[in-house]
Amino acid sequence: MSTKPSHNLVWNNKAECMPVKERRELQLKLLQDLVARLSVQSPFYRNLFKKHGVKPEDIKTLDDLRRLPFTVKDDLRDNYPFELFAAPLKDVVRVHCSSGTTGKPVVSGYTANDIDMWTEMMARSLTAAGASYRDVVHNSYGYGLFTGGLGADLGARKIGAVTVPMSGGVNNRQIMLMEDFGATVLTSTPSYALVLAETAAQMGVDIKTRIKLRVGVFGAEPWTEEMRAEIEEKLHLEAYDIFGMGEIMGPGVSIECPYHNGLHIQDDNFLPEIIDPDTGEPLPPGEQGELVITTLTKEAMPLIRYRTRDITRLTDEPCSCGRTGVRHFKLAGRTDDMLIIKGVNVFPSQIEGVLLRHGELAPQYVLVVDRVNNLDRLEIQVEATEEFFCSGQECIEQFTNNLHQEMQQMLYISSQITIVPPHTIQRSEGKAKRLIDKRIEAK
Ligand code: DLL
Numbered sequence: 001m002s003t004k005p006s007h008n009l010v011w012n013n014k015a016e017c018m019p020v021k022e023r024r025e026l027q028l029k030l031l032q033d034l035v036a037r038l039s040v041q042s043p044f045y046r047n048l049f050k051k052h053g054v055k056p057e058d059i060k061t062l063d064d065l066r067r068l069p070f071t072v073k074d075d076l077r078d079n080y081p082f083e084l085f086a087a088p089l090k091d092v093v094r095v096h097c098s099s100g101t102t103g104k105p106v107v108s109g110y111t112a113n114d115i116d117m118w119t120e121m122m123a124r125s126l127t128a129a130g131a132s133y134r135d136v137v138h139n140s141y142g143y144g145l146f147t148g149g150l151g152a153d154l155g156a157r158k159i160g161a162v163t164v165p166m167s168g169g170v171n172n173r174q175i176m177l178m179e180d181f182g183a184t185v186l187t188s189t190p191s192y193a194l195v196l197a198e199t200a201a202q203m204g205v206d207i208k209t210r211i212k213l214r215v216g217v218f219g220a221e222p223w224t225e226e227m228r229a230e231i232e233e234k235l236h237l238e239a240y241d242i243f244g245m246g247e248i249m250g251p252g253v254s255i256e257c258p259y260h261n262g263l264h265i266q267d268d269n270f271l272p273e274i275i276d277p278d279t280g281e282p283l284p285p286g287e288q289g290e291l292v293i294t295t296l297t298k299e300a301m302p303l304i305r306y307r308t309r310d311i312t313r314l315t316d317e318p319c320s321c322g323r324t325g326v327r328h329f330k331l332a333g334r335t336d337d338m339l340i341i342k343g344v345n346v347f348p349s350q351i352e353g354v355l356l357r358h359g360e361l362a363p364q365y366v367l368v369v370d371r372v373n374n375l376d377r378l379e380i381q382v383e384a385t386e387e388f389f390c391s392g393q394e395c396i397e398q399f400t401n402n403l404h405q406e407m408q409q410m411l412y413i414s415s416q417i418t419i420v421p422p423h424t425i426q427r428s429e430g431k432a433k434r435l436i437d438k439r440i441e442a443k
Helices: 020-041 043-050 064-065 074-077 110-130 145-161 171-181 190-202 227-235 348-355 391-412
Strands: 093-095 105-112 134-141 163-167 185-188 215-219 236-247 251-255 263-265 270-275 289-295 307-312 340-341 344-346 361-372 375-384 416-420 435-437
Touching: 020 043, 020 064, 020 289, 064 270, 093 110, 105 110, 105 348, 110 145, 110 251, 134 145, 145 163, 145 185, 145 251, 163 171, 171 190, 185 190, 185 391, 190 215, 190 227, 215 227, 227 236, 236 263, 236 307, 263 340, 289 340, 340 361, 340 375, 348 361, 348 375, 348 391, 391 416
Parallel strands: 134 163, 134 185, 185 215, 215 236, 361 435, 375 416
Antiparallel strands: 093 105, 236 251, 251 263, 270 289, 289 307, 340 344, 361 375
16 A cells, blocks of 8 residues: 555545445435335336335335345346336437447446436546546547446546547557647556557657656456556556446446555445355455445436446445545456366466566466366466567576466466467457457357
8 A cells, every 4th residue: 555645636525535424324315215216217126126025115224235136237138228227218318338249238328417427426536546637638448339438538528637539549649649649647448558558669659758647547357466567667657446337337436546555436326235246145344255236326227236246345444535435456356257277266367466477478468268178278378578588498488387386376276378479469459358268169
């Protein structure tokens, strides 16, 4: 934890630093209103509440949240496209949906008030990262059905920054415009931030002297502390983690403050819980499990106890920044990203953590999981830096052997490590695809 914060900006002091007791009273009131509203306006929740025997008057305390049923991703798929909307279509002004390339996407809808609320959440988030009207925000999150681009755009406009609506791609042009426009804030996926750093190096642009970035607001995919260090060093900025999901709203559900000790959940709008993903039972504070979120204020598509499949821990310890929202720690992964290899649970983030400790390796890797003769096999393909790649075969072999052992100590299974030449792993403009599971693809 950093003891010297780089700033102490807060967008909405009243809401973000509200006394805890007042916050809990507000949450209860909003929850009661929500359940009452959905019981009337949402056929989906009316039926679900009936099936579980809950009525609005049963919600007397915040603990009664547990009496409500979960909502899962399949509920959204089964009610494609608009059946989960709790507002008439005439009041819906925007839809976004998931990026899945196969099957029907998961849709979420927004009323004008929902967009206003999202704008406020993103204004708070960018401010927590130290951005203001003085900044030029270079927004490389994709614009379109994905919520990243438009979400960051809403917040940047609200705080009065200059917004450069780039989206991902055409990397050389991104560097040129960042330099020419004097970008001070970069919003992108962490993997794309590294692609931009690499592009600048290839173009011979010295980031330290020619690019003025000082803040990065990165999210939409898992990234480790090691990845943060790599990005901060290469782009000369302070990196903030931002979390969100399309179903819930988009980016801005939670954000780090300058103390970087967890992400503050904007829990005057999103009520968090942690459950055991296997049993669905709530876990005590501090224990790691699946993040579940109830949207307290959304109008078009509120969700009750939505199972995010993201794995993390919560803390309500006070934070020196003064914000009183409950924090979650960096996501450890998703329940559906967790690989079971030879019967052992493996999170890609554990692998990333080990790889990025080594200066010999570039932060570009892909995991290939396969089943050969009924046995699972994990291959970790990782790029060498230019310098290391030229150090000779013997040197690379020795390094690979050591890395293999280090990885085995971390994962408790054996893996094959393949060091590949620089710039050979495919780069992404948005969320990086780091896993090829041939076991699933073969099914
Ligand atoms: O990724 C929204 C977003 C855009 C968040 C820009 C942050 C920045 P989806 O495409 O619906 O929405 O994907 C949501 O991405 O359930 C997590 O698994 C993952 N994710 C999002 N933020 C983070 C993060 C956007 N900071 C899914 N760290 C979520 C790790 C993240 N994973």
